[in-house]
Amino acid sequence: MTTELTPRQIVAELDKYIIGQDDAKRCVAIAVRNRWRRLMLPAELRDEVAPKNIIMIGPTGVGKTEIARRLAQLVNAPFIKVEASKYTEVGYVGRDVESMVRELVDVSVSMAKRAAVAQVDEKAARLARERLLDVLMQQPWPPFAQPGPLAPSAPFPSASREDLGRFLDEGRFDNYEVEIPVTERAVPMQIFTTMGLGSMEGDLQDFFEKMAPPRTRLRKVTARQALEVFRSEEAEKLIDNEKVVSEALDSAQNSGIIFIDELDKIASPGSQTGPDVSRQGVQRDLLPIVEGSTVNTRHGMVRTDHVLFIAAGAFNMSKPSDLIPELQGRFPIRVELSSLGADEFLRILKEPKSALTRQYEALLATEGVIVKFHDESLKEIARIAAEVNSRAQNIGARRLMTVMEKLMEEVSFHAPDMRGQEVEVTTDYVRQRLVQIVKDEDLSQYIL
Numbered sequence: 001m002t003t004e005l006t007p008r009q010i011v012a013e014l015d016k017y018i019i020g021q022d023d024a025k026r027c028v029a030i031a032v033r034n035r036w037r038r039l040m041l042p043a044e045l046r047d048e049v050a051p052k053n054i055i056m057i058g059p060t061g062v063g064k065t066e067i068a069r070r071l072a073q074l075v076n077a078p079f080i081k082v083e084a085s086k087y088t089e090v091g092y093v094g095r096d097v098e099s100m101v102r103e104l105v106d107v108s109v110s111m112a113k114r115a116a117v118a119q120v121d122e123k124a125a126r127l128a129r130e131r132l133l134d135v136l137m138q139q140p141w142p143p144f145a146q147p148g149p150l151a152p153s154a155p156f157p158s159a160s161r162e163d164l165g166r167f168l169d170e171g172r173f174d175n176y177e178v179e180i181p182v183t184e185r186a187v188p189m190q191i192f193t194t195m196g197l198g199s200m201e202g203d204l205q206d207f208f209e210k211m212a213p214p215r216t217r218l219r220k221v222t223a224r225q226a227l228e229v230f231r232s233e234e235a236e237k238l239i240d241n242e243k244v245v246s247e248a249l250d251s252a253q254n255s256g257i258i259f260i261d262e263l264d265k266i267a268s269p270g271s272q273t274g275p276d277v278s279r280q281g282v283q284r285d286l287l288p289i290v291e292g293s294t295v296n297t298r299h300g301m302v303r304t305d306h307v308l309f310i311a312a313g314a315f316n317m318s319k320p321s322d323l324i325p326e327l328q329g330r331f332p333i334r335v336e337l338s339s340l341g342a343d344e345f346l347r348i349l350k351e352p353k354s355a356l357t358r359q360y361e362a363l364l365a366t367e368g369v370i371v372k373f374h375d376e377s378l379k380e381i382a383r384i385a386a387e388v389n390s391r392a393q394n395i396g397a398r399r400l401m402t403v404m405e406k407l408m409e410e411v412s413f414h415a416p417d418m419r420g421q422e423v424e425v426t427t428d429y430v431r432q433r434l435v436q437i438v439k440d441e442d443l444s445q446y447i448l
Helices: 007-015 022-039 064-075 099-136 161-169 198-211 223-238 241-255 275-291 325-329 342-350 356-365 375-391 398-407 409-417 427-439
Strands: 054-057 079-083 177-184 215-222 257-261 294-297 300-303 308-313 333-336 370-373 422-425
Touching: 007 022, 007 064, 022 054, 022 064, 022 241, 022 308, 022 333, 064 079, 064 257, 064 308, 079 099, 099 161, 099 177, 099 223, 099 241, 099 257, 099 294, 177 223, 215 223, 241 300, 275 325, 342 356, 342 375, 342 398, 356 370, 356 398, 356 409, 370 375, 375 398, 375 427, 398 409, 398 427, 422 427
Parallel strands: 054 308, 054 333, 079 257, 257 308, 370 422
Antiparallel strands: 177 215, 294 300
């Protein structure tokens, strides 16, 4: 986990992708920095410092998920997003809450493996090149490499290994087909377990995979593809899988972030009968995971004491105080995200590195169509999006996607026939394309 970034730097990086919501950014920045601070403490004090879990409260489309996702990318931490509504309490058919920890560990192992492969990639590439040269020495002589007619089955008569290596580096073998042995693993078997047996799923899957060991068969591929196959196999041999798993477990326990969306859907306002019983059951099952417990995964035992949990929900029909008190206590930090209006929409269209306007410009540029957005037209788009949100369901910044798609629909459809043309998106163009959805009361037929 690379968390040498200060809270100020973390917020500055998040500002490149998310507009507004400064309070939420500050909270997550402090929470992540505190994890780094904890690792700097003496061992006897380190285990006593618990993470300050966060609840984000705000309507849909205001950036709750994006803040958590970008934060995890920024600090290179294992991250998963789950929805509280897909879990059921023990005894009902559905997913048990411990599966979120197993998913986090799987993500952590994948990240650790990619990092380990990157470290040995240069050596693996050299070994793969030598293996491919061994194969090429036994292949028929390519007509481009040496002049004169040769029988298709004739071996290389005079080429040295150095010659073949030079031809390979020059790319002259890229499309030349060779036959290589390829290791094929059995297709993973999907194991379905009942509630309470989720921890056995990984063990059963490993067992069945071992029952069907990998087999090797000859495949005809291009030299370029063969090089990638050999490179992957050599990297697998070079890395220490036990060390990778050990580092992954440590990263999941000390750096992992679990984002629990739709927490409000398991809150229980009012009646305590019917489905509310199941909701409270999910909360009770979730409590030990958030408080800190040991979960059995296919890679080993994992403690959740120092996993950072970030929960989110709109809380329209309920409020955080409707959660059971014990669970409320495990989310000591609450931050409210504000709704987005025309001013924020305008900034979203102009400022982020991945702004929608830049995305459409890049997409249509692949067809040879140049799109230019005028500043005044962006203001009009933002105004219309805010107006539609006020008259229909408020879906936050997601409304911009629907408005922009309607605006660019005609150009996107005809782009293959418009190569070399330039499209200027002016205020009049915006009003002409979007006037109907503003006038019509039945907005649902135009915008979801």
